[in-house]
Amino acid sequence: MRSNKSSTISRRKYYGIMFILPFFILLSIFIIYPIGYSVFLSFHKWDGSIVAPEFIGMKNYIFLFKDKLFIKSIINTWVIWGISFIPQLVLSLGLAAILSNTNIKGKGFFRWIYFLPVLVTMASVGNLVFFIMDWKTGILNQMLMSIGIIQEQIQWLEKITIARLTISITLCWMWFGYTMVIFMAGIKAIPIEHYEAGVVDGTNKWQAFQYITLPCLKPTITYNIVTSIIGGLTMYDVAAVVSPAGAPQSSTLTMVMHLYNLGFRNYNVGYAATIAMGLFIMVMLFVSVAYNMLMKNTQQG
């Protein structure tokens, strides 16, 4: 009887391992092995040819800390992400609260229309923005000149602040709908009794939002911040289309753009792998800091 039970348990364990094995094989081939190989390459000099990578120790990492362009790309990425995410968070939270808790007509329509930008590809949006902002043929200059606000065409995308703002606003516009939907799901999960208790205590809508909705949404806010950090630090598409090669003055060159240029345009694969490692560590660091800060003392109800 005892041996039957233990053989059943080990059979179950065996089945469990069998079921998760295909996933782990794929994970190893497409995630773990490439990460490991990138770590290996980051200590080597290699141009991607048949010549074996040359071990150079920490030289790539030492250069990483001296690389002005890489440091610039870190600043660019954070600035562009920060400018896009803060309004995105506020806007999506506000809209989610309005569309979840009030009886307005056409709620479903608004939900759908705000989510629509998420479905458009980043490259298409980037091209659209470029057609608006281009100094010679863009409609922004043409419009402003036709109504007499400006006399000469302005090279919007050659101004650092405007170029960064353009990308940030584009990203905010593209992603606020997605963030809003996540918040709406989070608001829906808040027990109605909390709001009823609030009504009994005499809270108004703003106080209910401040003292009930926000605290209960902390895990959802954390999720949105964490995923946005990951997405923001790996930003590439819109920036690459709106301002190729990170112009003006490399002010819109993101970390991934820099990595891509090095690895796939200049074939400096070793150093590109080093940048990938730097990016990886940065993402892990900031995600864990954000998570710990936000989830500290989280209490429900």
Added chain:
Amino acid sequence: MKLAKRGLALLLCMVMMLVMMTACGKTEDKQTDAEPTKKEDSQKDDTKDKEPANDAKELSGEITFWHFNGDEGPAIARAFEKAYPGVTVKDQITADTDGNYQTKIQAASRSGDLPDVYAAENAFVKRFVNMPGGYMSLSSFDGVNDVVSNVVPFVAGIGTNNDGELVALSHQAAAGAIAYKREMAKQYLGTDDPAEVGEMLKPENMLETGRKLKDASGGKAKLWVGTEELFKIYVGSRQKGWVENGKFVIDERIYEFLDIAEVLRKENLEGGLPQWQEAWANSIQDDIHMCYAVPTWGIQWIIDCRESDDIMVMTSDDHPESGTGGRWAITTPIPYYEGGTWFGISQNAKNPELAWEFIKFITGNEDYLAELAEAGDFVSNTKMIDKFKADNGFINKVVNQNIYQVYGDVADKIDGSIITQYDDTIKTAFLNCMNSYLAGEISKDEMFVQFKETLQSQLQGEDIAFE
């Protein structure tokens, strides 16, 4: 109702999956912006219908051939097959969008799966020529000296690697000229004669010509479509390469270019349109932008493919004299080169001898080169260049001139040895910094500081000293 909802959900899933599948395609790809589709595939269509060429040598076998251009690649393959019916050329086209073609070649070189022959565009030819495990040396093949002696020197120079070995050759010599719209030149400058206009476009006269054009047109006309055109001319006419003896060098021509570009931009003498963008393409047909940097291949791929069909075809009845009439003309006040496609044999070619015959064919077969010339190309074979140069009746209908007489004079003046594998990276970095400078956002000194900083990062690991 529940069943209907489930059925609808399942149908939508299947539709989504089918839509995803339609994005999957063959390796063969469309044209890149750099080389748009020709309006008339005269070269391709003609080769199918004609009788096979008589050739004393019979060849047979099969070679694999990779190219990045969906027009040129198959056309060359079919031409070789037509000349040698016993040969099969298995061509595969992968556009170089986002460097896809280069990545494919790189990966194939590592796995030993390179084709017998593969193409290299000017932007990355030096990298391919110097890539370990890439092209094999052509010096061991029969008749290589004859072939090289009949090819424009700079073409062979670019196909030579850092060890001095010839590994690639091109069927075309991409010498450069300035193409201008005749009507605009006649109306605003008083002449459309190529020699006179060429004189006006020399560096010492260029700004004055631009101002004259602007004044005469009431501010409407611009001498250049953009500063990038002029940049290409100055870069292609340098005496020194960007990297010499391990040091980063900026040729004097670049400083000259910047001085002129600054004035052109300040005084609104150029259109500010970057090349290959839609506005630039549309400007070909307008009467605002006069001059364009047009290398030999540009007559087909810059002008002809974008101009309207009914504007320029001159007949001998209209303008019997070559060099007159028509919408466009070319002149060569500044010798330069830009572009071209090279071909070499891979080190693990399965059929290197037949691959060499392929290279010899595209660089030396007179019937094939004559067809290319008829279609508007400028071949690299010096015998054919001399032949067409001497033929006053050999008129290119786009510019109503004998392009071999125009480009032929500058082809010998080009130095292919100054080209490096870093040129494309350096050019991109320069243009980005230059645009900020011309926009007035940074000073010239700041521009060069940022230019060098960018390159120090981009070319990290290369043994280049930046001073």
